Amino acid sequence: MNIPSLPPAALEKIRSSKNITAITGAGISQESGIPTFRGAGGFWKNYKAEELATPEAFSKNPNLVWEWYDWRRDLCLKAEPNPGHLTLAKWESHATSFHLITQNVDGLHVRAGSKQLKQIHGNIFTTRCTKCEDLRPIETSGRDSFCRKCDSPLRPHILWFGEMYDTTLLQSCYEIASRSEVILIIGTSANVSVPASMAEEAIRRGALSIEINPETTSLSGSVDYCLQGKSGEILPKFFYDIYESK
Ligand code: NAD
Numbered sequence: 001m002n003i004p005s006l007p008p009a010a011l012e013k014i015r016s017s018k019n020i021t022a023i024t025g026a027g028i029s030q031e032s033g034i035p036t037f038r039g040a041g042g043f044w045k046n047y048k049a050e051e052l053a054t055p056e057a058f059s060k061n062p063n064l065v066w067e068w069y070d071w072r073r074d075l076c077l078k079a080e081p082n083p084g085h086l087t088l089a090k091w092e093s094h095a096t097s098f099h100l101i102t103q104n105v106d107g108l109h110v111r112a113g114s115k116q117l118k119q120i121h122g123n124i125f126t127t128r129c130t131k132c133e134d135l136r137p138i139e140t141s142g143r144d145s146f147c148r149k150c151d152s153p154l155r156p157h158i159l160w161f162g163e164m165y166d167t168t169l170l171q172s173c174y175e176i177a178s179r180s181e182v183i184l185i186i187g188t189s190a191n192v193s194v195p196a197s198m199a200e201e202a203i204r205r206g207a208l209s210i211e212i213n214p215e216t217t218s219l220s221g222s223v224d225y226c227l228q229g230k231s232g233e234i235l236p237k238f239f240y241d242i243y244e245s246k
């Protein structure tokens with residue numbers, strides 16, 4: 001199989017860049033068996049994600065929403081990081097400064113070893129108190145339903161459709177994007193406007209931009225290069241071409 005790569009001059013530019021940023025979406029975890037929202041398998045019991053991942057759905061039927069998250073969390077726990085996640089973790093130790101901004105909540109980047117990581121949509125293994133906002137990891141032995149501090153109901157620590165981003169987190173992501181010399185946009189449909197605008201900010205500031213996705217997206221026309229294919233296959237080869245082939 002022919003895995004796409006970049007011309008030597010672009011590889012050299014990446015090799016000598018000090019600030020590299022990757023933005024990932026659900027597509028990078030697809031090869032680990034975690035369905036994307038918009039692809040096949042994005043349904044659960046005939047519900048679309050957009051019908052369950054909302055504050056309205058949670059106030060109407062918290063048990064149903066929790067049941068869906070318990071099922072998804074179990075899926076994430078059984079999944080393993082794939083070569084795409086592992087390559088990004090390895091990249092961090094090669095570049096002077098490498099940041100990873102992810103829309104994923106599945107914890108696979110953490111398990112792969114990425115440290116400079118911003119999980120802008122939260123994490124499926126964390127609960128948040130609906131009143132005092134206390135955050136707590138979910139133990140493998142089981143999940144609490146009520147806050148240990150104030151006894152109020154707990155919710156998943158996930159940014160649901162229609163909710164506001166954490167402004168401090170957002171600001172630091174835009175700062176990272178704006179000083180990037182290279183921006184990698186991996187496995188995201190770019191349908192969620194905030195992460196797409198982070199990529200656009202880096203492009204506007206002149207970063208070398210590379211999209212890795214089997215499909216074209218609304219960002220494809222704006223980037224310098226589109227590497228079409230699966231990130232678990234492209235990223236290890238890409239990394240080899242940049243750092244290990246000479
Ligand atoms: P999306 O479902 O809208 O799009 C996924 C993208 O990945 C598509 O463009 C698709 O072509 C691409 N893709 C599919 N297989 C791929 C592969 N093997 N390699 C590379 N790319 C591949 O996902 P999104 O843009 O992340 O937005 C959906 C929202 O849903 C996000 O905000 C995210 O928080 C959430 N979500 C998270 C997970 C997760 O944590 N794993 C899973 C589903 C959805």
Ligand code: ZN
Nearest residue numbers: 129132147150
């Ligand atoms: Zn509380």
